[in-house]
Amino acid sequence: MEQSNSFDKIVNLAKQRGFIYPSSEIYGGLSAAYDYGPLGVELKNNIKQAWWKMFVTSRADMVGLDSAIIMNPKIWEASGHVENFSDPLVDCKSCHKRFREDHLLENKGIQPEYDKTKPRDRKGLKCPDCGGELTPARQFNLMLKTFLGPLEDSASVAYLRPETAGGIFVNFKNVLDSMRLRLPFGIAQIGKAFRNEITTENFIFRTREFEQFEIEYFVKPEDWEQHFSEWQKVMKQWCLFLGLAQDDLVEHEIGPKDRAFYSKRTIDFEYKFPFGQKELFGLAYRTDYDLTQHQKFSGQDLSYTDPITKEKFTPHVIEPSLGVDRTVLAVLCAAYTEIEGGRSTTTESNKEKEVVLRLPYALAPIKIAVLPLSKKEHLSELSRSILMELKKKWVVMYDETASIGKRYRRQDEIGTPYCVTIDFESLEDHKVTVRDRDTMQQDRVAIDDLESYFNTKFN
Ligand SMILES: [Zn+2]
Structure with missing residues (x-):
């Protein structure tokens, strides 16, 4: 199978099954703009929630932030974006x-x-x-320019932020003072950023509007190497959590000639997408460049005083920076699996090719599908009550059309880990059949035990 061919199939599946649509489609679309559909928004939210949990709420040295998209344009002068971006x-x-x-x-x-x-x-x-x-x-x-207020003159120029990091640096002092933090600590942010790219490419890989995960991790200058290698390790764990195979990840050390002049070390983490090996995220040691620049341009003191030694200095920073949309794309590419000849043993489907989206459970947009064997009223009634019970805890889909084999395959295609089938026997023995996406193993489970059954499966 050709690689570009498999990528087209992923793009088609994403549209057909409600993950990602071309934006503004009824008006002929807009180049490189995409909308996340009902399943896409669940997948993206699951990725964002997992990131926030792993990098913010489960750590003692991290806090979050949500800064404005349009900020004082001086920020982008200080950061060098107006002149050099x-x-x-x-x-x-x-x-x-x-x-x-x-x-x-x-x-x-x-x-x-x-x-x-x-x-x-x-x-x-x-x-x-x-x-x-x-x-x-x-x-x-590359910055997207706009005007604030009714006059379109140079005094009213503003920019849609080209990265979320600027909002973190300008809030450094606010966060430090209000949260009483000590080095080392980090500030994380998830948010939209905008770049007026000349060329866009490869579906959601390079778009003009995109979302970022960014962390600025503030350290003492002498400790940077230790923290850099810790972040390098943690970022690899994140990739494995996403279901990306280790063999598909390449760490690309950026040489001194190609690094930003203030950076002493930068690693690009590249992923082998079906369309080529491309950057998934970057890890950079940015020294004290950003805080120093903002100090200079704002005239404010952005230094840190060590509470024990009373030493006063400008913290240095390690920056892991990731694209949310690129992550979604990598997760889809990694999960997409075609099985020639199919896995089903029923005669109607045993010669077909089957698609299974092997998403990690935590990321799957739909966790459980409820499938009554027939549309007969008494089965529907029982099935609906099971649906509403499971919906209290998980994202659950109901499907009663087409043969059960076809319905299983529809769920496999969108990565649903479990299907619950309600048959006529269920009315007698109060049990249902639970089918596993990956092993296709079927368990007969009492309806009253379903919640604890899935609690175990999803933990
Ligand atoms: Zn030409």
Whole structure:
């Protein structure tokens, strides 16, 4: 099976089964904009809740934050985004398509250099679509600009944040003072960010509106190496929790020439997506660059005083930064499994190919499906009462149409771990059949014991 082929199937499944739709579809869509459907929003929320629990509420050294998307534009001057957050844009002189020069070079196997002060050696680069000549590159700022208030002038310019980290740095002092924290400690945030990308690609991998998980972990300067390697370990655990295979993860150490000038160490964690090995998240030691810049631009004291030694200094920071949408995509790619010839033993379906989404239980959008064997009224009644009972604790779906084999396969396709089937015997013995997505093993369970049965399964 070709890799791009399998990716198309994942994209199709995502749309057909209510995970991710192209945005604004009835109006012809909008390039690189997507909407999360009923199952997609459950999956994404499950991932976000798991992240928040693992990195904020279950730790003693972390707190959360939810800062504004539109903030004082000076923040982006201090962070360097106004001046430097740009990509090299080139146009084709013949077909007028736009490209990122660095991507075109990478596609030809040439590692682009990051020195923006000199023109690049283009090595005879031509338009990949029509072979036409390309314009010289010009730097294109990626921040999405808007205007606050009724006047569209330079005094009312504001930006949709290009990353959530800025909100964390500017609240450093507020959090420190109000929460009485001691180093080392971290501030975490989940939220939307916006980048006016020149090119977008690969479904939800690169979009202009996206969501981020970001942590700024503040440390004493002399301790950074120890904390960096701890975060490296924790990030790997997170990937395994998501169901990503260790073999599909690659740690890419960024060399000194390609790092931001203030960073002393950066690792990109790359994932082998069906469309290629691409960055899933980054881990960077950013020294005291951010707090120092905000100190300079705001004129406020953002230092920390050690309560024991009384030593006063600007904390250094380790930054794990992840894309939420990229994580959703990696989870879908990792879970997607095709079984040639199918797993079913019934004659009607034994020659077909079956799709099973092997999502970790904690992430599955629907935990249990309730399937009455027939639509007959007395079975429906019992099934509905089981549905409402289970819904008190879990996300449960009800399905009474089509054959039971087809209904099992529908649930396998969306990753539902368990199906509960209510048959005519259930009316007599008050038991139901519970079927396991991965083993296809079937247990006969008393209706009164279902809650404790699933408590055990989901813990
Ligand atoms: Zn062209």
